[in-house]
Amino acid sequence: MKGAEALLKALEREGVEVIFGHPGGAIMPTYDALYDSPLRHILVRHEQGGVHAATGYARASGRVGVVMATSGPGALNLVTGLADAMMDSTPVVAITGNVPRALIGTDAFQEADVTGVTMPITKHNYLVQDVNDLPRIVKEAFHIASTGRPGPVLIDIPKDVQLAEFTGELDAKLDLPGYKPTLKGHPKQIERALDALEKAERPVLMVGGGAQHAHAELLAFAEKTGLPVITTLMGLGAFPGNHPLWLGMPGMHGTVAANRAIHHADVILALGLRFDDRVTGKVSRFAPHAHTIIHVDIDPAEIGKVVRTHIPIVGDSRLVLKEMLKGAKPLRLAAWWRELEEWRTRYPLRIKPKPHLQSQEVIRAFHEATGGNAIVTTGVGQHQMFAAQFFPVTRPRSFLTSGGLGTMGVGLPFAIGAQIARPGELVLDFDGDGSFQMTLQELATVVKYKLPVKVVILNNGYLGMVRQWQDLFHARRYSEVYLADSNPDFARLAEAYGLKGVRVERKEDLRRGVEAVLNADGPVVAEFKVYHEEGVFPMIPAGGAAEDMIVEDPREKEEVGA
């Protein structure tokens, strides 16, 4: 058996069913072995599409996503996707070919120091030197990727190692003496946390992406205590977006209620989140009244990294919640809820009636038509924030977006991965005209595998988020953000790829357009021409605090102090 075959067998043993990838010279022996393997391979058109698809697959399924690429350019095309998976703690295993061992370091054709390049953007990486190490390395890679704080792991395999005769054992043991994530929270700390919550007058529960797998415990805990729940962008879906305890998303484009709740809170229970600057704003002014911040995270390095933590709990959010649930009591929060309710009803997310079609209306129309029953993926930009605001998801792993890295172009490949992970479900990609054009070649993948994803492009003819910032902070000097003069006709582009294309330009055609998308049998690319100068509000300017929140477009000014 060759190394390549041993590799695929080791992948099978990890329960891998699907690999996203693109072949090339240095990974050819593995593709050759794949020819006889039961593993399903999804051929993408660009390695970046492959790694994002694997990420989407992982995020939608909770399993490890696998991507494969060749050496040099192929592997380097994974870089953005690996960084994205790293920032959003997604379990991905990337397998790359490399030049034969004898050529490593000689600047050989298609050679790059991929383990060197990916060191800061992977949880761990390997350069396989001995073919017989393959089963152990594969096992370790999957273990590292999927346990503790999940993340991407890369395995770089020289071509001659793939071709070498494998004489080892497929049964391998982990050899990771330095890797032992702490899963169970410290009982004393949990007790202190419960005590702090009980004494709190204005507590809030902030939930991040690290609690997506803890949704059942989270729901039970919130309902038992009656705590108001705030979910970050990465936490959307971890708690049902239609639940009366839910206040929405915090941070730069969060709801007034969520941001005010944090601003006035005396005790904050933060669960599986890392206090990103888009959530905290200016850290010195974040949660100024909170005398106790309880931070639960599986990664000890996250605790105290950004905000001062008074009760640190290192552990898996699900196991910690399970323990907390045992001692949780209904909290007396009637007065607090009256305030929260007031903010919530006074400042809901609004769509101001305007004569032209607006992105928010399109998203809301899809939400109504589907009853929120879809897996949503997004690109990055205004449409992403609008989707987060106007498509509240109710189930975990159903809002897939690039939170930490803010990677434009993830929408379509995320949708591909999600559709493969959850084939029976409706997958909706809300994309921007700018974002979509970063990976649109993956439409070919959609066609090839007959994936019924629905791509909804909110076309405002601009790099809308940049335009919005130029509008607010650069005296409306719209430097290099105009796309409308050179955008393709997206519906015709879809047809060129062999998918159904839909175009909606007028407000009165909105409903018909939504139906055309949802009733279509297979994949659709729908272009909704939306108002070109829309802004995302509420907004806390970068480096600002909750008090600096701008609720509406300054052109129709309303500012809200916290």
Place this chain on the structure above:
Amino acid sequence: MRHIISVLVQDHPRVLNRITGLFARRGFNLESLAVGTTHQPGLSRISLVVSGDDRTLEQVEKQLNRLIEVLKVTDHTEPHVERELCLVKVHVGGLEERLAVKDIQEAFRARVVDVAHKSLILELTGDSKKVDSFVEALRPYGILEVMRTGAVAMSRGERVLKLREKKEAV
């Protein structure tokens, strides 16, 4: 504040790269780094001299611990022995200078490890402050080369740097 940190690592290829990369990437200030093998095959020990406030040091430790190949990290705040090896090649013109350098050598308990017509190589071990003073004392005579290894440290008494005991099923 200056801290000396010992790190026990698996001696895999690139492990040093991971550590120095971590310092560069997170903006931690690394003053010196010394590496060597241990009595246990497969394990190396790294001594780092780092400066920063408590919060930075806490992050340095935590981020080092995140690396898969790092087995144990200790910030030597407890009584410990700190040593650095230094070689100095110093210019000696005449007999008078040679005698003066010899006085310094004796005062610091340094050793002469190479004698040439116009130069000497002196070897000194001691903590970094002692090495600093030694180099300063020799400076007026014309230092030709200085080579310092960076500090290494070891806790006094029974305390040892070994594999993390705590085991938890994952």
